Amino acid sequence: xxxxxxxxxxxxxxxxxxxxxxxxxxxxxxxxxxxxxxxxxxxxxxxxxxxxxxxxxxxxxxxxxxxxxxxxxxxxxxxxxxxxxxxxxxxxxxxxxxxxxxxxxxxxxxxxxxxxxxxxxxxxxxxxxxxxxxxxxxxxxxxxxxxxxxxxxxxxxxxxxxxxxxxxxxxxxxxxxxxxxxxxxxxxxxxxxxxxxxxxxxxxxxxxxxxxxxxxxxxxxxxxxxxxxxxxxxxxxxxxxxxxxxxxxxxxxxxxxxxxxxxxxxxxxxxxxxxxxxxxxxxxxxxxxxxxxxxxxxxxxxxxxxx
Amino acid sequence: xxxxxxxxxxxxxxxxxxxxxxxxxxxxxxxxxxxxxxxxxxxxxxxxxxxxxxxxxxxxxxxxxxxxxxxxxxxxxxxxxxxxxxxxxxxxxxxxxxxxxxxxxxxxxxxxxxxxxxxxxxxxxxxxxxxxxxxxxxxxxxxxxxxxxxxxxxxxxxxxxxxxxxxxxxxxxxxxxxxxxxxxxxxxxxxxxxxxxxxxxxxxxxxxxxxxxxxxxxxxxxxxxxxxxxxxxxxxxxxxxxxxxxxxxxxxxxxxxxxxx
Ligand SMILES: Nc1ncnc2c1ncn2[C@@H]1O[C@H](COP(=O)(O)OP(=O)(O)OP(=O)(O)O)[C@@H](O)[C@H]1O
Ligand SMILES: [Mg+2]
Ligand SMILES: [Zn+2]
Numbered sequence: 001x002x003x004x005x006x007x008x009x010x011x012x013x014x015x016x017x018x019x020x021x022x023x024x025x026x027x028x029x030x031x032x033x034x035x036x037x038x039x040x041x042x043x044x045x046x047x048x049x050x051x052x053x054x055x056x057x058x059x060x061x062x063x064x065x066x067x068x069x070x071x072x073x074x075x076x077x078x079x080x081x082x083x084x085x086x087x088x089x090x091x092x093x094x095x096x097x098x099x100x101x102x103x104x105x106x107x108x109x110x111x112x113x114x115x116x117x118x119x120x121x122x123x124x125x126x127x128x129x130x131x132x133x134x135x136x137x138x139x140x141x142x143x144x145x146x147x148x149x150x151x152x153x154x155x156x157x158x159x160x161x162x163x164x165x166x167x168x169x170x171x172x173x174x175x176x177x178x179x180x181x182x183x184x185x186x187x188x189x190x191x192x193x194x195x196x197x198x199x200x201x202x203x204x205x206x207x208x209x210x211x212x213x214x215x216x217x218x219x220x221x222x223x224x225x226x227x228x229x230x231x232x233x234x235x236x237x238x239x240x241x242x243x244x245x246x247x248x249x250x251x252x253x254x255x256x257x258x259x260x261x262x263x264x265x266x267x268x269x270x271x272x273x274x275x276x277x278x279x280x281x282x283x284x285x286x287x288x289x290x291x292x293x294x295x296x297x298x299x300x301x302x303x304x305x306x307x
Numbered sequence: 308x309x310x311x312x313x314x315x316x317x318x319x320x321x322x323x324x325x326x327x328x329x330x331x332x333x334x335x336x337x338x339x340x341x342x343x344x345x346x347x348x349x350x351x352x353x354x355x356x357x358x359x360x361x362x363x364x365x366x367x368x369x370x371x372x373x374x375x376x377x378x379x380x381x382x383x384x385x386x387x388x389x390x391x392x393x394x395x396x397x398x399x400x401x402x403x404x405x406x407x408x409x410x411x412x413x414x415x416x417x418x419x420x421x422x423x424x425x426x427x428x429x430x431x432x433x434x435x436x437x438x439x440x441x442x443x444x445x446x447x448x449x450x451x452x453x454x455x456x457x458x459x460x461x462x463x464x465x466x467x468x469x470x471x472x473x474x475x476x477x478x479x480x481x482x483x484x485x486x487x488x489x490x491x492x493x494x495x496x497x498x499x500x501x502x503x504x505x506x507x508x509x510x511x512x513x514x515x516x517x518x519x520x521x522x523x524x525x526x527x528x529x530x531x532x533x534x535x536x537x538x539x540x541x542x543x544x545x546x547x548x549x550x551x552x553x554x555x556x557x558x559x560x561x562x563x564x565x566x567x568x
Contacts, residue, residue: 171413171420174437175416175417243432245435
């Protein structure tokens with residue numbers, strides 16, 4: 001984290017005074033942004049449908065979230081506050097780079113606080129703190145096509161979507177149960193959006209799938225290499241596929257977070273020393289921090305207002 | 308057999324298809340009735356596969372029509388239906404057994420998943436039911452239940468064809484298309500597979516169009532026989548009649564084994 005080079009203001013947001021000269025606001029040219037916004041509008045109008053778009057070269061290699069970056073660049077405005085997470089953390093190289101990128105090319109404020117952000121770009125997680133209708137969640141997507149493993153022909157997958165021929169999606173679930181006694185897919189677990197399109201939620205843990213359902217925030221998905229944008233509008237039904245006699249379930253842990261004690265967040269197992277000592281901690285680093293702050297502040301508050 | 312009171316299950320009229328200047332098949336006419344097995348023989352390149360594709364919804368003809376007796380609306384031209392309707396027919400009322408099992412199976416999922424796929428495709432969402440129907444069908448095609456969770460790669464040619472048959476028949480289709488289902492198999496494997504097909508088809512009363520080079524196969528399986536040459540039908544009739552008393556000179560050569568088929 002490069003907080004030292006930035007000024008933290010009272011909101012916990014960081015201001016980026018040094019905007020790079022010679023670049024358009026948020027890097028992309030206006031024509032490209034308009035094209036991407038049109039794709040986004042179409043995606044919002046047809047929840048879960050993959051809209052092709054003319055993906056641009058970005059100053060990052062594919063696989064580093066170029067799809068998400070292009071979506072963010074097309075929707076972000078001067079007054080937005082951006083949060084970037086990678087596997088739940090604000091501090092990984094990828095998250096820091098993307099945050100700096102928008103700091104420098106758009107001069108927008110950035111934050112680590114989920115509830116302060118207006119735009120959140122994410123790779124592989126949905127924040128634990130529930131999102132509001134004033135926020136937009138932008139996912140980085142590596143493989144947008146949920147039918148690809150079954151059918152490699154693009155013409156055929158498009159037809160399957162068009163005709164809602166989705167029965168074969170259950171072949172994958174069947175196969176899992178037949179071999180392991182349960183559905184073992186734990187990331188990128190396929191969902192059906194608004195009772196219509198089958199959609200890949202990007203490689204978030206299935207733990208996060210229920211958060212997508214009727215989420216108040218707009219969810220946008222960008223796949224740079226595959227040149228696809230799709231969306232889940234606010235308050236839209238999102239259902240994880242399952243069998244009647246093998247209903248969808250999420251991960252749970254015996255342990256609580258070793259740092260904040262939370263028992264209802266997604267936990268990562270980390271190794272803390274050379275002896276292989278393990279502990280479980282929240283994957284959402286900001287959530288964990290806030291839980292710890294709440295714990296330390298709680299007695300004070302109780303004394304303060306007596307409630 | 309007198310079936311004239313009944314509507315045909317499939318009605319093919321003046322059917323032609325050309326690949327550029329090349330004739331695929333030309334001016335084909337026939338009807339198939341419920342439970343009837345129609346054999347199609349002819350030398351390589353005579354248009355058998357082309358005809359099978361045309362009548363099974365896989366290839367849109369240049370001319371003529373293919374009508375199927377749909378459950379609700381009776382005879383309907385399959386190429387005038389909407390695509391979703393036609394595809395629904397293909398995975399419910401029809402079955403297609405391909406010459407190359409790799410074209411008809413998912414090689415990356417287990418035998419059970421291959422057999423159960425059609426059930427899932429038509430909306431079955433109960434794992435236990437799908438599983439028990441699939442294993443019933445594995446037994447009906449005389450395969451070991453142990454094979455249920457094995458991948459098709461580990462199966463022999465004859466077993467792959469059994470798997471294709473089970474996968475197709477599980478939705479109780481009324482019409483099944485088979486393109487050379489036994490070619491490439493050992494003679495003894497062929498014979499057992501043919502017995503199985505014959506047994507299932509007659510027990511379930513499924514109508515069938517079978518393409519083969521092999522007159523022996525036809526004698527065993529088909530009620531009626533159609534002989535093709537250069538894209539045209541040169542003779543058709545009851546199988547025994549055609550084979551025992553061929554009228555067309557080309558059929559006479561075929562039957563007398565002077566021509567290799
Ligand atoms: N895709 C295609 N493009 C061009 N010509 C084709 C195509 N498919 C078939 N043909 C031609 O159409 C004619 C009929 O071919 P078809 O495959 O129907 O014959 P067949 O009776 O099934 O032969 P075989 O016994 O060898 O399988 C042949 O002359 C063939 O070369
Ligand atoms: Mg052929
Ligand atoms: Zn924690």
